[in-house]
Amino acid sequence: MDLDPLILSRIQFAFVVCFHAIFPVFTIGLASTIAGFETLHFKTGNPIWQKLSKFWIQVFAVVFGIGVVSGIVMSFQFGTNWSNFSYATANFLGPVLSYEVITAFFLEAAFLGVLLFGRDKVPQGVHLFAAIMVATGTFISSFWILSANSLMQTPQGLELIDGMYYVRSWTEALFTPSFGYRFAHMALASFLTAALVVAGVSAWFILQKRELEANRKALSVALWFLLVLAPTQAVIGDFHGLNTLQHQPMKVAAMEGNWETSTGVPLLLFAIPDKEAQTNHFEVKIPKLASYVLTHDWDGEVPGLKDVPIEEQPPVFIVFWSFRIMVGLGLLMIAFAIWGLLLRPKGRYYQSTRFLNGLRLMSLSPFIAVLAGWVVTEAGRAPWLIYGQMTHAQGLTPSLTGGMALFTLIGYIVVYALVFSAGVYYLLQVFKGGLEKANEAPEMEEIERPKRPFSAARAAIDGEQ
Amino acid sequence: MEQHFDLTVIWAGIIGFGLMMYVLMDGFDLGQGILFPFAPNEKARDTMMNSVAPVWDGNETWLVLGGAGLLAAFPLVYSVFLPALYIGVFLLLAGLIFRGVAFEFRFKAKTSKHLWSWSFAVGSTVASFAQGAVVGAYIQGFETQGFVYSGGPLDWLTPFTVVTGLGLVAGYALLGSTWLIMKTEGELQDWAYKITPKLLAGLLTVFTIVCIYTPFVDETVKMRWFNNISIIWVLPALALFCAYVVLRAVKKRQDGMPFVASMGIFLFSYLGLLASKWPYIVPPNFTIWDAASSHNSQLFLLLGFLFVIPIVLAYTSWTYWVFRGKVKAGGYH
Numbered sequence: 001m002d003l004d005p006l007i008l009s010r011i012q013f014a015f016v017v018c019f020h021a022i023f024p025v026f027t028i029g030l031a032s033t034i035a036g037f038e039t040l041h042f043k044t045g046n047p048i049w050q051k052l053s054k055f056w057i058q059v060f061a062v063v064f065g066i067g068v069v070s071g072i073v074m075s076f077q078f079g080t081n082w083s084n085f086s087y088a089t090a091n092f093l094g095p096v097l098s099y100e101v102i103t104a105f106f107l108e109a110a111f112l113g114v115l116l117f118g119r120d121k122v123p124q125g126v127h128l129f130a131a132i133m134v135a136t137g138t139f140i141s142s143f144w145i146l147s148a149n150s151l152m153q154t155p156q157g158l159e160l161i162d163g164m165y166y167v168r169s170w171t172e173a174l175f176t177p178s179f180g181y182r183f184a185h186m187a188l189a190s191f192l193t194a195a196l197v198v199a200g201v202s203a204w205f206i207l208q209k210r211e212l213e214a215n216r217k218a219l220s221v222a223l224w225f226l227l228v229l230a231p232t233q234a235v236i237g238d239f240h241g242l243n244t245l246q247h248q249p250m251k252v253a254a255m256e257g258n259w260e261t262s263t264g265v266p267l268l269l270f271a272i273p274d275k276e277a278q279t280n281h282f283e284v285k286i287p288k289l290a291s292y293v294l295t296h297d298w299d300g301e302v303p304g305l306k307d308v309p310i311e312e313q314p315p316v317f318i319v320f321w322s323f324r325i326m327v328g329l330g331l332l333m334i335a336f337a338i339w340g341l342l343l344r345p346k347g348r349y350y351q352s353t354r355f356l357n358g359l360r361l362m363s364l365s366p367f368i369a370v371l372a373g374w375v376v377t378e379a380g381r382a383p384w385l386i387y388g389q390m391t392h393a394q395g396l397t398p399s400l401t402g403g404m405a406l407f408t409l410i411g412y413i414v415v416y417a418l419v420f421s422a423g424v425y426y427l428l429q430v431f432k433g434g435l436e437k438a439n440e441a442p443e444m445e446e447i448e449r450p451k452r453p454f455s456a457a458r459a460a461i462d463g464e465q
Numbered sequence: 466m467e468q469h470f471d472l473t474v475i476w477a478g479i480i481g482f483g484l485m486m487y488v489l490m491d492g493f494d495l496g497q498g499i500l501f502p503f504a505p506n507e508k509a510r511d512t513m514m515n516s517v518a519p520v521w522d523g524n525e526t527w528l529v530l531g532g533a534g535l536l537a538a539f540p541l542v543y544s545v546f547l548p549a550l551y552i553g554v555f556l557l558l559a560g561l562i563f564r565g566v567a568f569e570f571r572f573k574a575k576t577s578k579h580l581w582s583w584s585f586a587v588g589s590t591v592a593s594f595a596q597g598a599v600v601g602a603y604i605q606g607f608e609t610q611g612f613v614y615s616g617g618p619l620d621w622l623t624p625f626t627v628v629t630g631l632g633l634v635a636g637y638a639l640l641g642s643t644w645l646i647m648k649t650e651g652e653l654q655d656w657a658y659k660i661t662p663k664l665l666a667g668l669l670t671v672f673t674i675v676c677i678y679t680p681f682v683d684e685t686v687k688m689r690w691f692n693n694i695s696i697i698w699v700l701p702a703l704a705l706f707c708a709y710v711v712l713r714a715v716k717k718r719q720d721g722m723p724f725v726a727s728m729g730i731f732l733f734s735y736l737g738l739l740a741s742k743w744p745y746i747v748p749p750n751f752t753i754w755d756a757a758s759s760h761n762s763q764l765f766l767l768l769g770f771l772f773v774i775p776i777v778l779a780y781t782s783w784t785y786w787v788f789r790g791k792v793k794a795g796g797y798h
Contacts, residue, residue, distance in 0.1 A: 069565055072525065073558050075532045079547030080554055086536060087544035087612065091762040094537025098766055099773075101530040106777045109526055110784045121787050163612075166759050397548040397614075404618045408555045415559050419566050426573065 003402025006393055009081040012409045014378075016073050018371050019416055023067030025370050028142055028187070029194025030060050031135035034115075036221075038131045042124060048214045053131075055438040056198070058430050061116055064108075066423045073412070081405065085385055085395030092158060092167050096148050096174075104141035108134055139187070146186055150179040152386050153377065154247045160389070177247055181240035182377075188233045189373070192333065193366035195225040200363025201431060203356040211435040216350045219359075223340040223349060230333040237330065238293070244380075245294055248387055249303035250312070251380035254319035256290050261304040265290040273316040278306060314382045322375040329369040336362055472764060473757040476538035477746070479770070483534065485735055487527050488596075489640075489728055494521040496641020498564050498589020499634055501582060503660070509653045510582060516648045518568055525561065537766050541612055541756035545747050548614045549607050550599055550621050557595035563588030590634060597633025601626030604679050604738070606748035625678060632671025636731065639664040643711065643723035661715050661723060669708060672734065676701060679741055683749060686741045697740045704733035 034056050041049035075097065078086045086093065114122060114130035122130070151158075157172030158165040167173050199222035202215040245252045257273045257280050258265055267289035271280040291300040305313045336358065343349035350356070381387055385395040430438075494517035504510045536543040547554055567585035574581055598621060605625060608616035642664055645657035680687040690697070707729035714722035744752040757763065 065566075065569060069562050072529055072561065075529050076547060076554055076558060079532075079536070079543045080551050083544040083548045084613070087540050090536050090540030090543065091759045094533065094535075094540060094543075094758060095762050095766040095769070097533040098530065098537045099769055101526070101533050102769065102773045102777060105526055105529065106781065110777075110781045113784050114787055118787055164759075167761055167765070170765060397551075399548050399614045399616065399618075400551070401618060404551050407552065411555055411559060415562055419562055422566065422570060426570070 003406055005400040005402045005405045006396055008402060008405035008409055009396060009400065010392060012081060012405060012412065013077055014375075015409070016070070016077060016412055016416075018374070019420070020067065020070040020074050021371065021374060022367055023063050023070065024138070024142070025186075025190050025367070026193050026197065027060060027064050027067055028135075028138040029190035029192070030056060030063070030197070031131075031138045032191065033194045033198060034060060035128070035131040035135045038128045042128050048217055051211070051214050051435055051439050052218050055435045057116060058438050059427065061112075062423065062427050062430060064112065066420060069419070070416070080408070081397055081400060082385070082395045083397040085390065088160075088163060088390065088395070089165050089386070091165055092151060092173055093148060096144050100141055100144035104137045104144065107140065108137035111137065138190075142186060142190075143183065146183050147174045147176075147179055150176045150182050153182075153381060154178040155386050155389060178240075178243055181236065181243045184236050185233070185240050185373075188229055188236055189366065189370050191225065192229050192233060193370065195222045195229060196333065196359075196366045197363045198222040199226065199359050200361075203359040204431075205434060206350050207353065207356050207360075212350075214435055216347075219350055223337070226333065227337040227341055230330065230337045234330060234334065237327075241294065244377075245303075248381065250305060250308055250314060251319065251377070252294065253303050253305045253307070254314045254316045254380055255323040255376060256294075256302060257316065257320045258290065258302050259304050259306050261301065261307055263291060263301045264288045264299045265294075265302040267293065268320075271320070273320050275310070275313065275316050278310070312383060314380050319376055319380045322372040322379070326369050326372040326376060329365045329372070332365065333362070333369075472760060472767065473538075473753055475767065476757070476763055477744075477753045480531070480534060480538060481739065483527065483531055485732065487531060488735070489731060491521070491525070491528070492637045492731065493517065493640040493644040493724075495564075495589045495593045496637040496639070496644065498585050499593060499638040500641050500645075500660070501586040501589070505652055505656050509656070512649055512653055513645065514568065514571065514585070516645070521565075521568065525565065528561075534766075538758055538763055539746060539753065539756040540758050541751055542746055544612070545607055545609060545614045545751075546599070546603075549616060550602060551618055553595045553598055553602075553621055557592050557599075560588040560590070560592030560595065564592065593634045593637045594630040597630035597636075598622065598626040600633065600738075601629030603742070603748065604629070604675070605682060606750075609747070609750055625674075628671055628674055632668060632675070635664055635667035635671065639668055639711075639727050640724070640731070643727045646715075647720050647724045658715055658718065662712060665708060665711055668730070672704070679738075683742075685745075689741065697737070700733050700737035700740060704730050704737065707733065 034053055037049045037053035037056065040046070041053060078093070111130040111133040114127065115134055118130060119127055151173055154176045156176050157167060157169040157174075159168045160166075198218055202219040202222065205211060205215040206219065241252065241255075253259075254273075256265065257268050257271050259278055259280070264287070266283075266285035266287045268280070268283055268285050270282065270284040272282050273280050288298045291302055292298050294300060294302055305316065339355060339358075340349050343352055343355055348355075383391045383393070385392050497513045497517050501510060501513065504513060532543070563584045565588075567581045567588065571578060571581035571585065601623070602621040605621075605623065607614055608620065639661065642657045642661045646654055646661065649657070680690050689695075707726045710726040711723050711730070714726060742748060744754070746753045746756045
């Protein structure tokens with residue numbers, strides 16, 4: 001079998017970007033959580049909030065560190081494997097990525113130092129300000145990245161001259177029609193991630209009867225957030241879907257597993273889409289519901305995949321199932337939010353072992369949901385790299401051979417497996433240390449190494465703690 | 466047309482300056498990794514790592530900015546260099562990752578400490594070698610068709626680029642050892658004094674090979690250096706003078722001068738290289754104007770730089786001020 005550089009590059013990009021995405025999606029939400037804890041501490045003076053903040057800052061430090069390292073790889077992926085795409089879009093993509101560095105990365109890096117190590121060196125208000133600046137930096141960063149991604153989904157404001165795009169209007173190019181929905185959807189996803197991780201970890205501590213007062217407070221706050229965020233995300237997701245229907249009908253057709261453009265389309269609960277046969281097997285459906293969800297009309301028209309030739313159809317099976325995983329987990333989150341509300345009276349939410357154990361498991365759900373969501377939007381755009389304008393094949397590096405792509409693919413998998421399993425293992429040590437370890441006074445013999453993300457965390461990576 | 470000319474030159478200046486800053490700043494901390502396996506003892510290694518721990522990662526943010534800035538201002542460089550150096554770029558990134566996490570984990574580790582020491586040493590050396598090979602590949606030039614790289618996956622790996630790779634390893638090690646002379650004392654400093662002349666000899670050997678080889682790759686470069694004896698000969702002369710200063714300072718056991726003069730060697734060699742190749746940024750076919758992005762995009766980003774960078778510098782220096790006087794290699798006493 002010949003090694004296909006296109007397939008291998010797509011796998012490679014999917015691998016490095018999925019790996020990377022896990023970390024920022026968590027840090028964006030967590031930065032705001034920490035800023036929230038710091039604000040509560042500032043306003044109420046209750047030391048419990050500071051205790052919580054100190055612990056979650058340590059978690060943040062480790063996750064942020066891994067995210068930065070994996071992000072360096074991302075900034076070179078475009079050039080190494082997708083040089084035609086990079087060259088064609090450089091007039092837009094170059095300034096956007098550069099702006100991300102100067103408006104976000106430096107902000108995060110500088111104020112992170114103060115947040116991690118400045119608690120005793122600056123007034124409390126300034127420390128709070130640093131926490132807010134770090135959170136702001138993460139949002140600015142996602143603004144630029146989602147703007148770049150939205151341009152690939154719903155391009156506008158550009159002009160193609162001799163194989164290179166020129167920016168005709170920066171406002172149009174930065175704020176494409178899908179940008180607002182994508183940004184809101186992603187920001188909420190980040191908050192949801194933070195809420196569910198805080199809830200899950202607090203639940204785990206409560207089950208172990210550790211630092212009960214603080215962890216109950218954290219759990220309570222996280223559940224309130226979950227109650228607001230999870231249903232809101234469903235509404236935003238619906239709007240985002242309608243926007244996609246308008247601009248990228250084939251993506252929606254693949255999400256619904258709908259082959260023929262027709263009215264009164266059923267919602268498929270289960271199916272095995274078969275692209276070769278251009279049909280589904282084993283359908284389980286609810287009549288007319290897809291039409292209603294997408295057009296808010298029981299007899300609305302839903303586009304079908306057969307509107308375009310087979311080579312312009314996205315990989316239906318992947319999009320169809322990723323979408324179901326995302327929505328399924330979203331509904332599960334709503335269910336947990338309501339369950340938590342029902343357990344509110346008499347504080348049963350921190351007494352029910354079943355609920356707490358459920359939350360522990362749910363702390364993984366936002367990561368899976370976010371990755372599934374990105375698979376829907378990225379694979380659903382296929383075969384287009386820039387929707388309707390440039391295909392993956394056209395964007396690929398011309399000199400790239402299958403062997404080269406395979407070499408680096410295996411290379412990245414090995415490097416990530418080694419380095420990041422150490423990182424995740426270390427994160428687990430921080431969790432094990434808990435609020436108690438995070439709030440210990442620094443040991444006398446501790447070597448001072450300021451302004452380093454991981455140095456904020458006190459656990460040992462191996463051996464005794 | 467006139468406007469385009471100006472902005473492109475400004476951007477060439479910004480990128481050129483940024484690259485030089487990166488080389489000087491990341492050079493001495495990569496050098497610690499290169500010297501790591503040869504250090505006299507484990508305590509020396511702890512000190513070496515501590516001496517650069519607070520600064521190294523800021524430097525790598527500049528590397529990301531360099532990558533993004535290159536894409537913004539000179540997309541052709543980005544889209545030719547990265548495919549041409551595909552395997553080398555991977556080695557560079559893998560090296561930077563391994564050494565980067567070693568900074569974090571080595572101090573936390575108890576039983577696995579030696580593994581992270583190796584991770585730091587090998588990662589730093591591989592990353593330095595890859596950077597040196599990139600310089601060599603730039604001197605050699607790239608095979609292109611239209612605006613696209615058309616050579617093979619290992620064209621960049623030639624005897625010449627291996628020499629430049631090893632040369633940069635020696636050069637960064639020199640920056641590293643002279644940094645140690647400045648920043649440490651006792652046994653470690655003695656050791657740094659001892660190895661510095663050897664590293665300098667290694668660097669000068671490569672320097673000579675590059676000086677002889679470079680004019681013969683490219684007719685324009687040859688003409689520039691040999692047809693009219695011009696002012697540019699002052700650059701290699703100054704580089705050699707700096708080498709002499711390093712040697713003399715080491716003999717007199719001065720602390721600061723070896724590091725300063727080593728940076729001088731880098732600075733003048735770099736300027737000499739630029740003087741050879743100017744205005745070719747993707748040799749042998751493309752100048753900075755061929756490689757430039759659109760005027761509109763260069764302007765859009767330049768305005769941002771003018772507004773944002775002063776703010777960045779302001780809050781960055783504020784954070785340095787917050788932590789003033791606290792950056793130490795040792796612990797609380």
